Amino acid sequence: MLTKFETKSNRVKGLSFHPKRPWILASLHSGVIQLWDYRMGTLIDKFDEHDGPVRGVHFHYSQPLFVSGGDDYKIKVWNYKLHRCLFTLLGHLDYIRTVQFHHENPWIVSASDDQTIRVWNWQSRTCISVLTGHNHYVMCALFHPKEDLVVSASLDQTVRVWDISSLKRKNASPADDLLRLSQMNTDLFGGIDAVVKYVLEGHDRGVNWASFHPTLPLIVSGADDRQVKLWRMNDTKAWEVDTLRGHMNNVSCVMFHAKQDIIVSNSEDKSIRIWDATKRTGVQTFRREHDRFWILAAHPEMNLLAAGHDSGMIVFKLERERPAFVVSGDTLFYTKERFLCSYEFSTQRDTQILPFRRPGSLSLNQSPKTLSYSPTDNAFLLCSDVDGGSYELYCITKDSYGRGDLQDAKKGHGGSAVFVSRNRFAVLEKSNNQNETVKKSALPIATDAIFYAGTGNVLCRSEDRVVIFDLQQRIVLGELQTPFIKYVVWSNDMEHVALLSKHAIIIASKKLVHQCTLHETIRVKSGAWDDNGVFIYTTLNHIKYCLPNGDSGIIKTLDIPIYITKVSGNTIFCLDRDGKSRAIIIDATEYIFKLSLLKKRYDHVMNMIRNSQLCGQAVIAYLQQKGFPEVALHFVKDERIRFNLALESGNIQTAVASATAIDEKDHWYRLGVEALRQGNAGIVEYAYQRTKNFERLSFLYLVTGNLEKLSKMLKIAEVKNDVMGQFHNALYLGDVRERVKILENVSHLPLAYITASVHGLHDVAERLAAELGDDVPSLPEGKVPSLLMPPSPVMCGSDWPLLRVMRGMFDGAFDNAGRGVADEEEYEAADADWGEELDIVDVDGVQNGDVAAILEDGEVAEENDEEGGWEMEDLGLGPEEDTPRAANSASSVFVTPTPGMPVSQIWIQKSSLAADHAAAGNFETAMRLLNRQLGIRNFTPLRSMFIDLHSGSHSYLRAFSSAPVISLAIERGWTESASANVRGPPALPFKFSQLDEKLRAGYKLTTAGKFTEALRTFVNILHTIPLVVVESRREVDEVKELIIIVKEYVLGLQMELKRREIRDNPARQQELAAYFTHCNLQTPHLRLALQNAMTVCVKAKNLATAYNFARRLLETNPTVESQTKAARQVIAVAERSMTDTTELNYDFRNPFVICGATYVPIYRGQKDVSCPYCTSRFVPSQKGELCTVCDLAVVGEDASGLLCSPSQIR
Amino acid sequence: MAAPDHLFNLRNNFYLGAYQAAINSSDGSNLSPDDVVERDSLVHRCYIALGQLQFVISEIDQNAPTPLQAVKLLALYFSGASQKESAISSLKEWLADPAIGNNPTLRLIAGTIFLHEQDFNEALKYTNAGGTMELHALNVQIFIKMHRSDYAERQLRMMQQIDEDHTLTQLANAWLDLAVGGSKIQEAHLIFQDLSERYQSTSLLLNGKAVCCMHMGNFDEAETLLVEALNKASFS
Secondary structure, X not given: OEEEEEEEOOOEEEEEEOOOOOEEEEEEOOOOEEEEEOOOOEEEEEEOOOOOOEEEEEEOOOOOEEEEEEOOOOEEEEEOOOOEEEEEEOOOOXXXXXXXXXXXXXXXXXEEOOOEEEEEEOOOOEEEEEEEOOOOOEEEEEEOOOOOEXXXXXOOOEEEEEEOHHHHHHHHOOOOHHHHHHHHHHHHHOOOOOEEEEEEEOOOOOEEEEEEOOOOOEEEEXXXXXXXXXXXXXXXXEEEEEEEEOOOOOEEEEEEOOOOOEEEEEEOOOEEEEEEOOOOOEEEEEEOOOOOEEEEEEOOOOOOEEEEEOOEEEEEEOOOOOOOEEEEOOEEEEEEOOXXXXXXXXXXXXXXXXXXXXXXXXOOOOOOOEEEEEOOOOXXXXXXXXXXXXXXXXXXXXXXXXXXXOOOOEEEEOOOEEEEEOOEEEEOOOOOOOOOOOOOOOOOOOXXXXXXXXXXXXXXXXXXXXXXXXXXXXXXXXXXXXXOEEEEEEOOOOOEEEEEEOOEEEEEEOOOOEEEEEEOOOOEEEEEEOOOOOEEEEEOOEXXXXXXXXXXXXXXXXXXXXXXXXXXXXXXXXXXXXXXXXEEEOOOHHHHHHHHHHOOOHHHHHHHHHHOOOOOHHHHHHHHHOOOHHHHHHHOOOHHHHHHHHHHOOOHHHHHHHHHHHOOHHHHHHHHHHHHHHOOHHHHHHHHHHHOOHHHHHHHHHXXXXXXXXXXXXXXXXXXXXXXXXXXXXXXXXXXXXXXXXHHXXXXXXXXXXXXXXXXXXXXXXXXXXXXXXHOOOOOOOOOOOOOOXXXXXXXXXXXXXXXXXXXXXXXXXXXXXXXXXXXXHHHHHHHHHHHHHHHHHHHHHHHHHHHHHHHXXXXXXXXXXXXXXXXXXXXXHHHHHHHHHHHHHXXXXXXXXXXXXXXXXXXXXXXXXHHHHHOOOHHHHHHHHHHHHOEOOOHHHHHHHHHHHHHOEEEEOOOOOOOOEEEEOEOOOOOOOOOOOOOOEOOOOOHHHHHHHHHHHHHHHHHOOHHHHHHHHHHHHHHHHHOOOOOHHHHHHHHHHHHHHHHHHHHHHHHHHHHHOOOOHHHHHHHHHHHOOOOOOHHHHHHHHHHXXXXXXXXXXXXXXXXXXXXXXXXXXXXXXXXXXXHHHHHHHHHOOOOOOOOOOOOOOOEEEOOOOOOEEEOOOOOEEOOOOOOEEOHHHOOOEOOOOOOEEXXXXXXXXXXXXXXXX | OOOOOOOHHHHHHHHHOOHHHHHHOOOOOOOOHHHHHHHHHHHHHHHHHOOOHHHHHHHOOOOOOHHHHHHHHHHHHHOOHHHHHHHHHHHHHHHHOOOOOOOHHHHHHHHHHHHHOOOHHHHHXXXXXXXXXXXXXXXXXXXXHOOOHHHHHHHHXXXXXXXXXXXXXXXXXXXXXXXXXXXXXXXXXXXXXXXXXXXXXXXXXXXXXXXXXHHOOOHHHHHHHHHHHHHHHHHO
């Protein structure tokens, strides 16, 4: 039992789940009905209008209504949105035990101690039927979830099933007098609309509860005889199926579980019991110490149950619904029911891998809790709570995927088990697996669970902290105080880890350095890292994100809880509670935007501002709060907000624009203040002007030394008749005469006089004195007056110079700014480069030496090996020499073993292919073999290939530091299943396919007329073939064919080249050209050869021969127009005079082959000798000479033939 | 819980061929005198591996403890043909000295030098008794060189009994896997892969992986790995 929520209250007699919201109603013995949010754990509302205990309560399926019935005989219908009781249904004459809404009709069924069951219409607010028949209290009455049936339980020891279909028919007709009439009848004579269908007798005491199975024709009942009975019914009868015994006291409530094949019952014996509905045996019992249970309720949709008892209620689940899963690369492995399944993210393909539990074994909460996977061995570790914590290990070979047979798993006990590396796993405490060597290591803290933490490390959890522990070094790598951690999610690069507890998420680095903590009010369910380092997580009802700095927000609201498995771009992959994989597309813009801001990737930010619909107060508020008013500026259209943001970011230009648009005094004023702060005198002036704030304006002119404007201000003041302003301006200007004039104008003659006389304006003073007459004021004695002039400002008129131009990238043109960033970055990059470069130089010095050393080592070793190869005797004697030495050392205790047989020697013994011998470094035997098989005597062209073969079939492994490298033989035809210690033949660098490519290259060169290169290529093919090894017989034939093809070309090209050398002998030239046409060439080449021969002959006036070539050319149906044309011309010319001017050693009518050395025709019947390798023919005099075509074999030598495949030997 | 191993990183880096990193990680406080000697000899062996022989030769003076002297001998051995003979002769002399002849570092150096001399018999005379993981690992290598994988496997078993997760055990396992070939090649590849994931990718490990790839016929990948290893060797 997994308790989700618990309340303490008076005795709970009635319970009802809200079908959609996370709410539950609890009616109490005290008369109060409580509405709880069990997810948040808060009391939402209280309804206290019943007098005495409320025993029945029920939510309506769709309306904001619920119904309650109590010991005050009243049925009340409430609207929870309006927080009040809508109306009361009166009629029952005793306590009301249960009330229930019908799932579609506007009906309520109620059961009462007055021995009746009543059906009410809550719309017409009337009782539409009274079901009589029970002769004791009716303890419970419930509608069937689909059919027109009611089941009731009574203390008269019976369970009754009522048919209410007639009620429905009657109610379907329009309500009129007739209805009322029949209703009256009902009241008077008892139900004629509802009839008892079955009476189920079997309980020995009063029955407290009876309920229908949601889909099957089954009823379960619980009674004071402490038994739970299972009943089955069909159309005609109902009968008892079985009795479940076990409760020690009255069974108060019993029901079928909607999703599982179980029965849940509770009892006054203070226990809740779970029964297997098929096997009818007890599965589990949950006991409470002091509280008798009274009522059970099931959530209509979710897997939730609630039970009411003496001192409150509990909301609980029977089983964990989180499927155990693990992600490895592109694949998700998860458990579903009793199967281990895999799901590929890219293809969205679901596969069942294997069953891990025998079917039919029903036990609660035994499903795997965690899953750990080792990709290389394809092994799974399933941990579950079975036997107080145990694990099972399954190894799966790829080919047994999806096979239905149950493997015998290796099992063991332990709190939790995780793979810590490829083939090791760590198990918390207890004994270890039978076939794995496991070391015990004491953990640094009292741990109750372990999680994966990178190869070789485990993350240990205890109540209040987690530590990362290195299993090999036995040291603690990191420690962090945390709340109780439930899940651990590593980022893809294993740099960050998210630790999920019930209500908090802690993000830390891989060494458990705390980065941020997020608190959630509702349960955190799962999470995964996206590729940018944003942690995406789910709570019960939201998908949310968390940025590295701890900022979080909601991405999406969820209907049902999901478990995120992987985040890839905009797609969230998740598992739901049914173990189904789903992909949810989200809008990642917001968090990507915030992340870009955070990482100062302003180019991204700009891009997003430009391209996406990112708007709204939230973003602006975020930007403002995070100190990016200048960015926020770009989202705002409203001028007032724009103005505020502009001021905040000090963007005067924008502020001015906004202020102009708004044109309000207050805004101008604030603009002026900000401009003044920035020293932008122009804007200040403008702002003051707009607000007609003359005094400030004057002062501004004074401090900026703008006397001209100041005098203008004087005039303005004069025009406006503002004396004070005039006087001030005059004072600022130091204009005494003006001051006097002003004072005089306003009749302050004494002041004017004093001013004038003090400043030495005697003429005015006298005039004023005259005007004043006797009242001339006296001037102070002994003081030297001086005119107070404002000091001239250092900076005149212009704006203050600003140290840094605040032109951020967000100001002005976006595009420019983008470039700006790039520049900046480049700049930084350059900086970084400097540092790195220095490092590189440093290290280079050190490392170069090392490289050289390695190279030297390698070379030395190689040379040694080569020597061994060329001088066969040494190698052959090696082992023999070693044997006596071993005997010598026998005197010491340790006997050195005799060296084993090198792989290369095995090759030699096993193979009679020259290539294998060459690869083994045994060049002498290789040469001997070639001589015997192909009569080859000239090995100079093969030397480099021998060396290639040898070095190409060996690799060098650097093993222990400073020790010599290990040379290892590379074998060909390696497969995964090859068994160890069985030696295959050497891998060879020369492949038949390469020769094919070379042949094609040779053809191309020939077509292009590059005869020297072509010849070289073809000869190279001929030289390689003896060292090529192929697998099948068919390929052997292909090789042999290749020899012939290449030989023809070599011969032809040699003749052609020879022809080009001799210029003074036209007859010979013609002969060679003619012979060339008799080599076996590709058609295009043959045409070229024919055309060539034709031209040569025409030139030498050998028209008859030319005619022959032209005919042959036309026979090939040339595709090139010019060739056809030339041939036709030649035929036309030759037909006129069919003669040859020079005699040629060429008779095309007589079949012949060409001697490879002398280039003369050997007509059929003439004696010849041939090359044992390339099969070129020679005149007998060439016997014993080196074949001029292949340059390898000796003409006329006896040879056993080409051996190039192991299949030839078998 | 065993005492934390202060020299773990240094040793590990040395085995993995990350010599510069090993030298960089050699600073450590509160080392016991034995640890100091071990650290010094490891650091100097790193310098030898990096080819800085003269530095090692000049750094170790007459009064240094035996292990360091042995390391110096190795440096002398590598520093040229002229020194070679004298190095071998003084090596033999020291080995005959019962006071120091049993020093594991000295025996290790002896094994290394005789292995270079292709004198397996002499090398094994000093190393076969084992004693340290390094000696066992060297034994494995000698047996592989002698094409006696059966003996090498026996040595490896011993190492696995001592500490299966030890880096040298893993490496020796990979060497042996490569030497016996067949399906074991994959295992060797996985070991190299594991090590480079767990610690860091060094040219030694990359080379190992490349060799595995070559044996598996995957020459393209081998080339990529080797190029990477070359880059590492010149830039790390």
